[in-house]
Amino acid sequence: MNRMSTVLTVSLGLFLVGCDNASHEPVKPLTLHGQTMGTTYNVKVFTQGKQVEGSELQQKIDDALIAVNASMSPWVENSEINLFNGLNANEVMEISDDFRVVIAESIRLGRSTKTLDVTMGPLIDLWGFGPDKRPTKRPEQTQLDDMRAHIGVDKLVLNEQGLAKTQNGLELSFSATAKGYGIDKVALLLEQQGFRNYMVEIGGELRVAGTKANNKPWVIAIEQPDAPMGQRQIHKAIKPGNNGIATSGDYRIFYEMDGETFTHLIDPMTGMPVKHELVSVTVLHPSAMTADGLATALTVMGTERAKAYAQQHDLAVYLISKSDDGLVTYASKRFKPYL
Numbered sequence: 001m002n003r004m005s006t007v008l009t010v011s012l013g014l015f016l017v018g019c020d021n022a023s024h025e026p027v028k029p030l031t032l033h034g035q036t037m038g039t040t041y042n043v044k045v046f047t048q049g050k051q052v053e054g055s056e057l058q059q060k061i062d063d064a065l066i067a068v069n070a071s072m073s074p075w076v077e078n079s080e081i082n083l084f085n086g087l088n089a090n091e092v093m094e095i096s097d098d099f100r101v102v103i104a105e106s107i108r109l110g111r112s113t114k115t116l117d118v119t120m121g122p123l124i125d126l127w128g129f130g131p132d133k134r135p136t137k138r139p140e141q142t143q144l145d146d147m148r149a150h151i152g153v154d155k156l157v158l159n160e161q162g163l164a165k166t167q168n169g170l171e172l173s174f175s176a177t178a179k180g181y182g183i184d185k186v187a188l189l190l191e192q193q194g195f196r197n198y199m200v201e202i203g204g205e206l207r208v209a210g211t212k213a214n215n216k217p218w219v220i221a222i223e224q225p226d227a228p229m230g231q232r233q234i235h236k237a238i239k240p241g242n243n244g245i246a247t248s249g250d251y252r253i254f255y256e257m258d259g260e261t262f263t264h265l266i267d268p269m270t271g272m273p274v275k276h277e278l279v280s281v282t283v284l285h286p287s288a289m290t291a292d293g294l295a296t297a298l299t300v301m302g303t304e305r306a307k308a309y310a311q312q313h314d315l316a317v318y319l320i321s322k323s324d325d326g327l328v329t330y331a332s333k334r335f336k337p338y339l
Contacts, residue, residue, distance in 0.1 A: 017219040017237050027213035029198075032058045036065040037073065037179055039203035045190060046197040046213060057193065064185045065202075071099050072178040084163060085171040094162040102174055102181050102289065103156070103163060109177075109293045110153035113309065116297035117268035119151040121173035127273060129264040144271035151268065180244060180292030183207045187288070200288075207244040207288040217241075225249055225280040225320055226327065235280075235320065236329075238338045243316070244288025248295035249280040265300050276302035277322040284316035284338060303330070310334075 029044040030052055043061060045052070071080045080099050087093060095103070106118040126139050126147060155167040174181075179202050186200045187207050197210030199218060208218040217239040224233035238245075248265075265274045281298045285291040294315065298306040303321045307330060310317040316334040320327055331339060 017221045017234070029212070030054055030057070032061060034058065034062055034065075036062075036202060037069055037182060038075070039179075041065065041182075041186070041200070041202045043186060043190075043201075044199045045195050046210070047195065048197070050194070060189060060193075061186055064189050065182050068098060068178065068182045068185055071096055072102060072174045072181075074173065081172050081174065084165075087165065089165055089168045089170075092157075092162045092164045098181070098185070099163075100158075102177050103158060103172070105287075105289060106174065106177050106293065107153045107156060107158060109290070109297060112313075113294070113297035113301070114269055115267060115300035116176060116293050117151060117153060118172050118174060118177065119153060119155065119170055120266065120268045121171055123147050123151060123266055123268065123271060124173075124264070127264075127266060129266075148268070148271045176296040177289050177293045179203055180205055180246060180287070180289035183244060183288035205244070205246045205288055205292055206240075208240055209242045220245055222247060222280070222282050222318065222320075236318070236339070238282075238318075240284050240338050243284040243286055243338075244291040245282065245284055246288065246291035246295040247280060247282045248299040249320075265296075267300050274300055274302065278303045278306060278319060279322055279327075280320035281306060282318040284335065307332075 027046065029046045032043040032045075032054060034041050041061075045057075069079075070076050073079050074081055074085075076082070080093075080095060084093050084095075103118075106116070109116045110118065123144075126143065150167055150169060155165055155170050157164040157166060183200050183202050183205060184207065186202075187198070187209065190198050190200070191209075197212065199206060199208045206220060208220070211217055219237050220240055221234040222236045222238065224235040227233040266272065267274055278299060278301075281295050283291040283295045283298065285294065294317075298309060298317065298319075301309060303319060306317065306319055309315070310332045314334055315332060316338065317330075317332045318335050319330040321330070322328075
């Protein structure tokens with residue numbers, strides 16, 4: 001499994017509730033499906049009687065997502081991200097507007113959270129959650145120290161001329177932000193077409209706007225993190241308003257080695273997979289890209305640090321943590337109106 005699809009798999013913590021039942025939804029949305037970024041997308045649009053050619057709209061959506069993937073996927077040979085990853089230190093590369101938006105927000109979130117690092121792909125590989133097989137033994141501390149010394153958003157230089165790196169071998173991976181950006185691009189496309197009531201989902205992350213038929217709000221379910229493997233159970237239903245919604249957790253991808261469990265979530269500050277009680281983080285934000293990145297960053301932080309960060313930055317955040325008495329939840333002040 002490649003690194004991008006690994007990250008996408010754990011994002012399936014959200015799903016739509018109570019839509020498209022003919023007895024409750026007399027006006028059905030235009031529904032479009034497709035594939036992108038190693039996963040699937042689903043779009044629902046309430047057209048309010050406007051005549052819409054579904055195939056034409058789908059082609060525009062596909063074109064937008066193909067452009068994002070061609071820019072930011074490591075599996076597209078001449079993608080911008082691969083071209084940048086092949087550069088030597090201090091070589092400046094001109095970048096597209098799309099690429100600039102994603103790298104700028106990735107750098108901002110990396111500096112602010114200290115737990116989201118778009119350069120840490122080699123560290124993920126070292127722990128066995130990248131395209132290579134999982135390790136047969138725990139990495140040595142010297143390996144981790146050396147790896148940490150050669151990664152970090154502080155080694156990226158973004159300016160009007162383009163993007164450069166100050167460290168040879170530094171590589172980018174947008175697995176925590178590109179999917180959300182794809183959602184935002186589709187949402188912008190729909191709004192440019194005059195649509196105000198829609199849902200866009202890519203690989204489990206979503207963005208919704210407006211309402212469904214008869215002014216009914218969109219209702220999104222947060223998944224129960226301790227549901228039996230292979231089953232999807234509702235933990236909490238929310239009405240997210242006009243927001244992107246992203247969920248991240250440590251309950252889907254892990255392995256055991258020498259009697260110890262290792263999750264796919266790695267703290268770039270320590271180089272180690274996280275070991276704490278926080279199992280699920282849901283973030284609401286007007287940008288699905290920002291919600292996507294924050295959900296990952298907060299999950300790495302752990303419960304108390306995530307609470308403090310959410311309060312400091314006035315974020316709409318919902319946390320689910322393990323305790324001896326079962327699951328414990330926390331909703332930030334900004335999140336509570338959506339419950």
